[in-house]
Structures are given as structure tokens and as C-alpha cells.
Amino acid sequence: xxxxxxxxxxxxxxxFKVADVELxxxxxxxxxxxxFEVYPGEMLAILGRNGVGKSTLLSCLAGLPRxxxxxxxxxxxxxxxxxxxxxxxxxxxxxxxxxxxxxxxxVLETVISGRHPHLNRWSWESADDxxxxxxxxxxxxxxxxxxxxxLTLSGGERQRVAVATILxxxxxxxFMDEPLAHLDLNHQIEVLNxxxxxxxxxxxxxxxxxxxxxxxxxxxxxxxxxxxxxEWLYGSASAVLTADNLSRLYGYPLLQIENPGADGxxxxxxxxx
Amino acid sequence: xxxxxRLVLVVMALSLLAVGAVAIGLSVGSVKMPFAxxxxxxxDPAAPGASVIRDLRLPRTLAAFGCGGLLALAxxxxxxLLRNPLADPYILGISGGAGVGALLAxxxxxxxxxxxxxxxxGALLAxLIVFGLAHGDGSWTQTRLLLTGVMVAAGCGAVITLLLSxxxxxxxRGMLFxxxxxxxxxxxxxxxxxxxxxxxxxxxxxxxxxxxxxxxNDTAKALGVSVSMVRxxxxxxxxxxxxxxxxxxxSVGFVGLVIPHLTRMMVGNDQRVLLPTSMLAxxxxxxxxxxxxxxxxxxxxLPVGVVTALIGVPVFLYLLNRTRYQ
Numbered sequence: 001x002x003x004x005x006x007x008x009x010x011x012x013x014x015x016f017k018v019a020d021v022e023l024x025x026x027x028x029x030x031x032x033x034x035x036f037e038v039y040p041g042e043m044l045a046i047l048g049r050n051g052v053g054k055s056t057l058l059s060c061l062a063g064l065p066r067x068x069x070x071x072x073x074x075x076x077x078x079x080x081x082x083x084x085x086x087x088x089x090x091x092x093x094x095x096x097x098x099x100x101x102x103x104x105x106x107v108l109e110t111v112i113s114g115r116h117p118h119l120n121r122w123s124w125e126s127a128d129d130x131x132x133x134x135x136x137x138x139x140x141x142x143x144x145x146x147x148x149x150x151l152t153l154s155g156g157e158r159q160r161v162a163v164a165t166i167l168x169x170x171x172x173x174x175f176m177d178e179p180l181a182h183l184d185l186n187h188q189i190e191v192l193n194x195x196x197x198x199x200x201x202x203x204x205x206x207x208x209x210x211x212x213x214x215x216x217x218x219x220x221x222x223x224x225x226x227x228x229x230x231e232w233l234y235g236s237a238s239a240v241l242t243a244d245n246l247s248r249l250y251g252y253p254l255l256q257i258e259n260p261g262a263d264g265x266x267x268x269x270x271x272x273x
Numbered sequence: 274x275x276x277x278x279r280l281v282l283v284v285m286a287l288s289l290l291a292v293g294a295v296a297i298g299l300s301v302g303s304v305k306m307p308f309a310x311x312x313x314x315x316x317d318p319a320a321p322g323a324s325v326i327r328d329l330r331l332p333r334t335l336a337a338f339g340c341g342g343l344l345a346l347a348x349x350x351x352x353x354l355l356r357n358p359l360a361d362p363y364i365l366g367i368s369g370g371a372g373v374g375a376l377l378a379x380x381x382x383x384x385x386x387x388x389x390x391x392x393x394x395g396a397l398l399a400x401l402i403v404f405g406l407a408h409g410d411g412s413w414t415q416t417r418l419l420l421t422g423v424m425v426a427a428g429c430g431a432v433i434t435l436l437l438s439x440x441x442x443x444x445x446r447g448m449l450f451x452x453x454x455x456x457x458x459x460x461x462x463x464x465x466x467x468x469x470x471x472x473x474x475x476x477x478x479x480x481x482x483x484x485x486x487x488x489x490n491d492t493a494k495a496l497g498v499s500v501s502m503v504r505x506x507x508x509x510x511x512x513x514x515x516x517x518x519x520x521x522x523x524s525v526g527f528v529g530l531v532i533p534h535l536t537r538m539m540v541g542n543d544q545r546v547l548l549p550t551s552m553l554a555x556x557x558x559x560x561x562x563x564x565x566x567x568x569x570x571x572x573x574x575l576p577v578g579v580v581t582a583l584i585g586v587p588v589f590l591y592l593l594n595r596t597r598y599q
Contacts, residue, residue, distance in 0.1 A: 089497030117497030
């Protein structure tokens with residue numbers, strides 16, 4: 001039986017399908033005939049130069065329309081429109097590149113807003129919702145900040161609160177636009193470890209825009225490179241994330257350094273030549 | 274303390290205060306009356322002084338309560354809609370439209386019914402123009418909405434100044450009082466009271482959506498809010514609240530800006546608590562302000578808008594400074 005949160009490894013039905021996606025914003029052609037699938041437990045990194053349309057594409061994939069788009073985006077076999085706003089939100093979460101707070105709110109209030117799609121119009125957050133929010137705050141090491149005003153947080157702290165919010169939403173598919181922005185190195189690894197563990201344990205999947213190809217290679221199963229003019233390359237992380245491809249991607253020669261990781265996997269790091 | 278518990282506590286406390294404020298509004302005035310006589314007049318139409326209470330003070334106090342509630346609610350909603358803490362009910366030109374209508378009615382010497390009808394029609398016209406233009410390309414963004422509204426307001430302001438400058442002397446005072454907001458000219462509280470109840474109830478199911486909407490349109494959509502529908506709904510609800518209040522009492526200022534802020538400082542920004550709290554606090558504030566407007570230089574009366582500004586501005590600045598230093 002198909003279960004999205006099932007623990008069996010042989011669940012091989014894609015939970016997310018993209019076919020023939022043609023995306024254009026103003027003068028920028030972001031993608032031509034883009035197609036790929038995401039399976040339960042898979043992590044996919046999107047890389048590309050500044051302004052190539054990574055965020056735009058991620059928004060469109062997350063069902064937040066931008067520019068002119070054609071093609072099919074299917075979440076669990078249905079379009080976002082067929083699911084409706086609220087049901088979609090129970091499936092997929094979206095972490096914005098920038099958190100734009102205009103009004104005061106406590107950190108806990110902000111994090112618990114992740115429960116919004118799971119609650120009926122007239123229900124209030126239950127003790128379970130609260131516990132989930134607190135657990136998410138603990139997962140990003142922000143427990144002591146629960147009563148703080150979000151307007152007083154530093155960039156990195158605010159980013160961890162945003163990660164805690166999407167964890168509280170508890171979607172099956174995570175869309176994250178630069179989840180590591182503003183984070184110190186230790187917190188970058190912490191967030192990625194957290195996602196990796198969730199992907200393994202709960203079979204959730206993630207599609208994220210990353211800037212560090214080494215981390216993408218270390219944590220993601222697959223990668224999508226956006227070269228501009230609609231050109232793209234998709235494949236397994238180890239096949240796609242090579243010095244050749246990345247040098248072409250960033251328009252600057254890169255050296256590939258390999259280093260055996262503690263988990264036995266060979267890490268690849270890329271440095272400007 | 275859970276949010277729900279806080280809501281119940283705050284609403285109960287403010288309801289008691291509201292009853293107290295209405296009692297003060299009924300007891301105070303240029304004719305001195307002991308409280309027992311006020312109660313007697315309220316309950317028994319034949320009691321001495323009953324007509325002062327029943328025909329003058331009661332409608333006026335209730336109208337002030339209704340308008341205060343409507344304005345504070347509209348202000349709180351506009352602040353979410355525009356994601357701007359400086360938004361007030363008049364920012365999108367509704368009072369300007371109503372003002373043009375009302376001044377035209379006064380200019381042509383129409384009666385109270387004509388004045389109210391013209392003011393309401395002007396407000397509706399401004400609502401439709403702003404909605405139509407801001408919605409034009411389907412983008413319906415905050416900036417576009419704000420700019421359209423501010424432009425319509427500016428246009429109305431120009432027409433109002435034009436009408437004031439060509440109006441005959443004897444009509445000028447009525448026009449100015451209307452523009453500043455005033456309850457002294459035989460107000461009818463019915464629409465304001467019905468409006469505050471209906472609009473308050475209609476916003477209740479949207480309150481948690483607004484909590485999410487305040488974090489940005491995309492974040493809200495990703496959390497399951499049907500953003501365009503909710504934004505259109507709160508635009509229309511806030512606009513109708515403003516239109517009803519402006520039609521009842523002219524453009525009373527500061528309530529719609531100051532009260533949502535004061536309540537936000539006290540109860541936080543959870544809209545489920547903030548909206549009903551603002552509504553009650555706005556009603557209480559305007560009842561007390563109108564009572565002061567009646568007695569400060571009695572037997573002469575001040576336009577209530579002057580009092581709301583004179584109280585609202587220093588209180589707001591004081592609280593703003595206090596919270597900053599904490």
C-alpha cells in the first residue's frame with residue numbers, strides 16, 4: 001500500500017512530477033521543457049548563477065505563480081489547483097528567501113502559524129500543536145527565544161525561526177529558498193542534518209535552492225543546474241555536481257577536492273581555481 | 274495563558290468598561306442630572322428628563338460607540354491589508370469620497386437624509402474606484418492599492434477644498450464640522466450599531482487567516498490561505514465599516530489609527546484577540562471623547578474629531594516612547 005510517510009524503502013512512486021515546464025519572467029527564460037520527478041525521502045538541490053531564476057522557479061514549483069508558465073506540476077498526482085489552497089498547504093511547505101515582518105509577534109506565535117492549514121476555520125491551536133511548535137523550536141536550538149519578539153531577532157535567528165515554522169507545518173514536500181541564508185556554519189550543518197534525518201525517517205522530500213555545491217553534493221540525492229536561457233541539467237548529485245559542470249554553471253574555473261567523510265561517503269568540495 | 278483564555282478575559286473586561294462608558298455618556302451633559310434620574314429617564318418615557326436622555330444622549334452615545342468600533346476595526350483591518358502599521362481607515366480615500374458627497378449635499382442645502390445618502394454614495398464610489406483601478410491588472414499588490422487609494426484621497430481632498438472655497442459663508446461651519454467628525458446634528462445610531470455587529474461577526478472567521486496574511490502574501494498562500502479572496506473580503510469589510518461610520522458622524526480622525534496600536538501594545542498582534550479588542554476599545558474611546566466634546570466648553574460643543582486628536586496624539590506618543598525604552 002502506498003503511504004507517503006511509510007518507512008519502506010521500495011515506495012517508488014514519485015510524489016512530485018514536473019513535465020514540460022516552460023517558465024519566462026520578463027526578458028529571462030528560466031526553463032525550457034523542464035522535467036524531473038521527486039521521490040519520497042529525496043532531497044534535490046537547485047543551483048545556478050544570481051538572477052538566473054532559481055527563486056522564481058522554486059516559487060512556481062511550490063504553487064506560487066510567477067511570470068508566464070506552461071507545463072505540468074503535479075503534487076501527489078494532482079495540480080495545486082485541484083488540491084485547493086488549504087489541502088496543498090498540508091502537503092507542501094515553502095520557506096521564503098526573506099522573512100518580512102512588519103508587526104511584532106512572539107517567536108512562538110510565528111512558529112505555531114505553521115499549523116494554520118491543519119486547523120479548521122473555527123478551531124484554536126491545541127496542546128499538541130503547541131507541543132509540535134516547541135519541539136520544532138528545540139530542533140533548531142531556539143527554545144529560549146519562544147517569548148521573544150521576532151522584530152528583535154538577528155538575521156540568522158530569524159532564519160532558524162522560519163525553519164522551525166516550516167517544521168511545524170510538517171509538510172511532505174519542503175520547498176526552501178536558500179534555507180542556509182544568514183546561518184553560521186554550525187547551524188548550516190545542523191539544519192541540513194535535521195532535514196536529512198527527517199527525509200530518512202519520515203520519507204519527506206525537499207527541493208531547495210543552495211549556493212554551496214559541496215553541501216549540495218554532501219546532503220542531496222539529486223541536483224538541478226540552471227544555466228540561463230532556459231538551459232538546464234538534472235541528474236543524481238554525484239553525476240551532475242562535477243568541476244566541469246559547475247565551472248560552466250558559474251562561469252569561473254573550479255577545482256574539485258575530494259575528502260572521505262566520517263559516514264564513509266566521499267565529500268566533494270569546489271574551490272575557485 | 275492560552276490565546277483563547279486571554280480573548281475571553283479581555284472581552285469581558287472591556288464589555289464592562291463599555292457599559293461604564295455608556296453610563297458616563299448618558300449621565301454627563303449640559304443639563305445636570307443625578308444618575309437615578311438618568312436611569313428613570315432611560316426606563317420610563319414619561320419620567321422628567323426622559324426626552325433629554327432618550328432623544329439626545331442615548332442615540333448620540335450609541336452612535337459614538339458604534340462608530341468608534343467600526344473605525345477601530347476598519348483601521349486594524351487596513352493595517353493587515355496593506356501590511357503597514359501606519360494605515361488608517363481613511364488612507365484609501367473612503368472619507369474623501371464621503372466628504373465630497375456630504376459637502377455637495379450641504380452645498381445644495383439638502384436635509385439630513387440627503388446628506389447621509391450623498392456621503393454614503395461618495396464613500397461607495399471611492400471604494401469602487403480604488404478597487405477597480407488597483408485590481409485592474411489582477412496583481413492587487415499592497416503598493417498598487419496604497420498608491421491608488423492615496424491618489425483618490427488626494428483628488429477628493431482637492432474637490433473638498435474647492436467646495437469649501439466656493440461655499441457660501443453660512444454653510445461653511447456645517448461643512449467644517451462634518452469634515453472634523455461630529456455627533457451633534459441629530460445622529461441616528463441604527464446603522465453604526467448594526468454595522469459594527471455584522472462586520473465584527475463577518476471578520477471573526479477570517480481572523481486566523483489574517484494572522485498568516487500579515488507575514489506576506491506568498492507565505493500566507495503557502496500556509497493555505499486563499500490570499501486574493503481573503504484580501505478582497507477584508508478590503509470590502511473595512512471599507513463598508515468606514516463608509517457606515519463616516520456617513521453617521523463624518524470623518525472622525527485618529528480612532529482608526531491609534532486604537533488598533535494601543536490594543537496591539539496591550540494584547541499582542543493575534544488578530545483573533547486584536548480585532549474584537551480594538552472594536553470594543555474604539556467604541557469606549559469614542560463615547561468618552563464625545564462626552565468630553567459635549568462638556569469641555571459647554572454649552573458650546575466641540576467636534577469630536579478635535580477631542581480624539583487632542584487625546585489620541587499625546588497618549589500614542591507617550592506609549593510609543595515608553596515601549597521603546599523597555
